[in-house]
Amino acid sequence: MERDCIDDCVILCRSCDLVVRKRALPSGARALCPRCDTVLYDTPYCSINGMLALCITALIFLAPANFLPILELHFFGSVRTTTIAEGAMAVSQQGYWIVGLSVMLTAVIAPALLILSILSQILIIKYQLHNAFFRNVLKRLLAYQSIISQLSMLEIYLISILVSVFNLSDFADIFLGMGTFCFSMLFIVTLFLQREYNLEHMWNMLDE
Amino acid sequence: MNNLNEKAQGKAMGLTACPSCNKLNEIKYLRCSRCDTLLLVRDTSSLQKSWALLITAAILLIPANIYPITMLTDRGRIRYDTIYTGITHLVQSDMFPIAIILFTASILVPLLKIVGLTIYLSAISFRLPISKKMLMVGFHIIEWIGRWSMLDLFVISITVALVNMGQLLDAKAAPAATAFALVILLTQMAAKVLDTRLLWDRLESKDDTN
Ligand SMILES: [Zn+2]
Ligand SMILES: [Zn+2]
Numbered sequence: 001m002e003r004d005c006i007d008d009c010v011i012l013c014r015s016c017d018l019v020v021r022k023r024a025l026p027s028g029a030r031a032l033c034p035r036c037d038t039v040l041y042d043t044p045y046c047s048i049n050g051m052l053a054l055c056i057t058a059l060i061f062l063a064p065a066n067f068l069p070i071l072e073l074h075f076f077g078s079v080r081t082t083t084i085a086e087g088a089m090a091v092s093q094q095g096y097w098i099v100g101l102s103v104m105l106t107a108v109i110a111p112a113l114l115i116l117s118i119l120s121q122i123l124i125i126k127y128q129l130h131n132a133f134f135r136n137v138l139k140r141l142l143a144y145q146s147i148i149s150q151l152s153m154l155e156i157y158l159i160s161i162l163v164s165v166f167n168l169s170d171f172a173d174i175f176l177g178m179g180t181f182c183f184s185m186l187f188i189v190t191l192f193l194q195r196e197y198n199l200e201h202m203w204n205m206l207d208e
Numbered sequence: 209m210n211n212l213n214e215k216a217q218g219k220a221m222g223l224t225a226c227p228s229c230n231k232l233n234e235i236k237y238l239r240c241s242r243c244d245t246l247l248l249v250r251d252t253s254s255l256q257k258s259w260a261l262l263i264t265a266a267i268l269l270i271p272a273n274i275y276p277i278t279m280l281t282d283r284g285r286i287r288y289d290t291i292y293t294g295i296t297h298l299v300q301s302d303m304f305p306i307a308i309i310l311f312t313a314s315i316l317v318p319l320l321k322i323v324g325l326t327i328y329l330s331a332i333s334f335r336l337p338i339s340k341k342m343l344m345v346g347f348h349i350i351e352w353i354g355r356w357s358m359l360d361l362f363v364i365s366i367t368v369a370l371v372n373m374g375q376l377l378d379a380k381a382a383p384a385a386t387a388f389a390l391v392i393l394l395t396q397m398a399a400k401v402l403d404t405r406l407l408w409d410r411l412e413s414k415d416d417t418n
Contacts, residue, residue, distance in 0.1 A: 012218040012225040012232060015344060016408040019216050019223070036344040036408070073370040075377060080370045087365035094368070096381045099389045103365045106358060139243050143228045150400075153358055159309070160362035166306050167298075167363065168370065171377070203229045206242060 013038055041200055048122055054193040055119040061186040062112060068179030070161060075172040083179065084108050084157070110151035111190060117141050117148060118197060125205050135206065145199055154187045217408070224249045251403035258402040259329055265394035266322050272387035273315075278364060280371075281378040288382060291315060291360070313359040314388070321357075321395045324350045332407050340407060351399050357392045361385065 011020050015038040022041070025031060030042040069081035082090070084107050092100030121141050128134035161183070165174050218224055223232055226240035227248055233240055235249055276288035289297065291314045298307035324346050331338050364381055371379040 010223075010232065012223060012230075014225060014230060015347075015404045016340075017218045017225075017405040018408070019218050019221060036341060038344065038348065071366060071370060075371075075373055078373055080372065082366060082369035087362075087369040090369040090372075091365050091381045091385070094381050096385050096389075099361055099365070099381060099385045102358070102389050102393065103361060107362065143243060143245065150355070153355055156356055156358050157362050160359050160366065163306055163309060163359070163363050164366040164370075166303060168367065170301060170303075172371075200230065203231065203242065 011040055013040060042198065047196070048125060051118065051193060051196050052122050052126070054189055054196065055115060055122060058115045058186060058189040058193060059119070061182045061189060062115060064179065064182040065186040066108060066112075068182060069177055070179045070183055071164065071168075072175040072177055073168060073172050074175065081177075084183075106151055106153040107157045110148055111154050111186070114148050114152045115190065115193070117145065118193065121145075121202060125202075129205070138206065142199065142202055145202075149194060152190070154183075154190055158184065158187050219249055219405075219409070227251075248403075250405060250409065251401075252406065254401050254403040255329065255332060255406060258325070258398045259333070261394045261398035261401065262322065262325050262329065265391050265398065266326075268387050268391045268394065269318060269322060272318075272384050272391050275384040275387065276382040277360075277384040277388060278367070279380045279382045281375060281380075283377070284375050290384060291388070310360060310363075313356050317353050317357050318388075318391055318395065321350050321354050321399075325395065325398055328407070329402075343407060344404070347399070347404060354392070354396050354399065357388075361389060361392075 009022050011022050012018070013020060013033040013036065016033065016036045018033055018035045020031075020033060020040060023031070025042070031040045032038065033040055066084060069083055071082055073080045085104065088100040088103040088108070090100075091097075091103070121138060124134045124138045129138075161180065165176070168174050219235070222235050224235050224247055225231070226233055226243060226245055228245040229240060229243045231240055231242045233247055235247070237247060239246055273291055275290065277291050278289045278294060280287045280289065295307050295311050295315070298304075298310065327336075327338070328343055328347055328350075330336055331343055364385060367379045368381055371377055
């Protein structure tokens with residue numbers, strides 16, 4: 001039957017349901033929906049070992065980025081420091097827990113979950129792909145992948161550190177520390193990890 | 209032309225993409241063959257959900273902008289700032305780049321998001337003759353820039369944690385912060401829940417060239 005080939009040579013646009021014939025792409029290129037310009041698929045260049053290395057690097061920076069102060073403020077002899085979580089706590093304690101919660105979720109929890117989730121996916125694909133239990137875990141992780149990566153807002157937090165530095169240096173002395181460096185590194189490594197990662201390709205691992 | 213487009217729609221060919229993993233499935237199946245997610249050819253109720261979230265967000269945008277978002281105590285004097293007056297203070301102290309960043313993230317983006325989504329949802333609900341391609345490009349832009357509104361809340365949380373020297377100098381969050389956080393959450397959800405394929409079904413009979 002014709003249906004046999006349909007899986008490999010045809011794709012449906014997520015945004016408009018157009019049936020599009022799949023073609024081989026030159027590396028680095030992306031296929032766009034001819035009708036609505038949504039990205040349909042790109043060349044799967046995600047190397048499992050490369051991502052594993054990036055994941056481990058990200059994990060190394062994760063703890064210091066979260067536990068060392070990201071900014072230090074000196075004002076007439078008094079010194080104040082803050083971490084991301086302390087900032088979230090500070091607004092929560094003033095009664096704005098929705099704000100505190102969203103800061104905590106998007107700048108601490110989601111980035112950590114993102115890295116841990118990708119790491120688990122890679123380890124399962126490398127070592128336990130034929131174990132039924134781990135296959136199920138992998139399916140669950142992949143299903144949550146896009147929401148977690150949308151919630152992770154490291155790049156926005158990095159810009160907000162810069163904005164705060166400019167804002168506060170108007171009336172106090174601001175110092176960047178080891179924590180700021182680790183956070184920047186965490187951001188860069190996660191950025192590369194997300195560029196390398198391809199959800200479509202990860203799902204296809206389950207078919208093989 | 210109309211005929212060809214009808215054929216090109218996955219639904220008409222008896223195929224549908226899995227909402228979770230995007231695998232092609234035949235419509236007759238209940239669950240995706242790869243990940244067991246319930247297949248949904250079209251999520252028609254998503255239009256109403258999206259409208260409800262959007263309207264709530266639009267209402268909350270008012271308190272978010274008229275109430276103060278920060279409270280600053282500077283040598284005993286208390287100053288309340290709304291999103292807008294905070295930005296004008298930055299302009300007055302010659303910090304234009306920061307003012308532009310915050311203006312974009314806190315005023316322009318939420319406004320564009322709400323106006324854009326209203327146009328998009330109206331185009332589906334009332335079958336407005338607007339270019340579908342333009343609507344879709346606008347939708348992708350909204351999805352992408354929407355999260356940048358979080359910038360102001362991050363800055364507030366950093367400032368509040370650092371500036372707490374009692375009567376001398378002290379920064380606190382103020383009620384608009386919660387309203388603003390909810391505006392971001394609700395508009396992001398309004399875009400997220402919407403099944404955009406509805407746009408292409410509903411306007412199919414209009415002008416196909418768009
Ligand atoms: Zn499309
Ligand atoms: Zn599926």
